[in-house]
Amino acid sequence: MPSLCQAGFCRPPSERLHETSSEERSTDGEVDSVVVCRVEELRMEKQLPGAGMSSFDLIHVQILFERLCLAKGSTFVDLGCGRGEYAIEAALRIGEKGIAYAIDLWEDGLVVLATEAEFRDLPQLRVVAADICSTLPVDGASIDVCFAAVVFHDLVQEGCAESMLEEAHRILKPHGRLAILEFKKFDGHPGPPISVKLSPDQVEQIVAPHGFARNEVTEVGPYNYLITFESVFHAAAND
Numbered sequence: 001m002p003s004l005c006q007a008g009f010c011r012p013p014s015e016r017l018h019e020t021s022s023e024e025r026s027t028d029g030e031v032d033s034v035v036v037c038r039v040e041e042l043r044m045e046k047q048l049p050g051a052g053m054s055s056f057d058l059i060h061v062q063i064l065f066e067r068l069c070l071a072k073g074s075t076f077v078d079l080g081c082g083r084g085e086y087a088i089e090a091a092l093r094i095g096e097k098g099i100a101y102a103i104d105l106w107e108d109g110l111v112v113l114a115t116e117a118e119f120r121d122l123p124q125l126r127v128v129a130a131d132i133c134s135t136l137p138v139d140g141a142s143i144d145v146c147f148a149a150v151v152f153h154d155l156v157q158e159g160c161a162e163s164m165l166e167e168a169h170r171i172l173k174p175h176g177r178l179a180i181l182e183f184k185k186f187d188g189h190p191g192p193p194i195s196v197k198l199s200p201d202q203v204e205q206i207v208a209p210h211g212f213a214r215n216e217v218t219e220v221g222p223y224n225y226l227i228t229f230e231s232v233f234h235a236a237a238n239d
């Protein structure tokens with residue numbers, strides 16, 4: 001069995017998320033594998049200050065989830081989940097036969113989310129500590145919906161949006177959907193400066209070359225829109 005740390009799964013505060021290196025042992029004392037937990041290091045490297053702003057309270061959740069079309073048993077990934085409100089909502093909708101991965105590098109948020117998932121008895125919610133611009137501990141062609149709320153513009157700034165898109169394409173099923181929630185491009189709060197905010201057309205320009213066809217743009221609140229894409233054949237991904 002892969003160790004939790006190896007798989008990138010977040011563990012409770014009493015355990016070893018802080019560690020940068022450790023050995024995992026099976027119950028009979030054998031060393032299963034040498035494990036390197038680099039969550040905190042990665043977060044520091046990327047200078048992530050913490051969750052930043054949650055968009056959940058700014059948007060019409062019902063409209064958003066109608067557009068995401070999650071059915072019972074669907075598989076869902078929340079990239080840069082922050083406090084994980086979307087992942088919890090998705091987990092409730094997909095039920096125990098589905099899987100909702102909540103992925104972030106923000107350690108404190110993940111610990112709270114993992115505790116809440118346990119408290120609310122949501123075994124379908126998998127809390128994962130990982131860099132969303134690197135290879136994710138998620139099987140290829142296994143996901144119905146990849147979702148990223150108000151984090152895509154950050155990845156563009158960091159210069160790693162392309163890596164995230166390649167990985168999203170890998171884990172999505174053929175015709176799976178990528179849904180990106182962003183701030184409308186206007187001057188002022190909430191959200192980043194207008195120069196950092198992305199219009200739907202700007203998002204499409206970045207996303208489409210990675211094997212995605214634009215579907216629709218939906219207003220999901222006064223400050224935010226959702227743009228959805230379908231995963232289509234991508235020659236580079238199949239080389």
Ligand SMILES: C[S@@+](CC[C@H](N)C(=O)[O-])C[C@H]1O[C@@H](n2cnc3c(N)ncnc32)[C@H](O)[C@@H]1O
Nearest residue numbers: 051052053054055080081082104105131132149
């Ligand atoms: C502005 S918050 C949005 C949180 C959540 N999506 C929401 O809308 O409520 C951005 C989140 O993305 C995470 N994040 C940014 N870059 C990341 C990366 N490369 N890997 C994992 N998480 C990242 C941050 O830690 C933070 O929790």
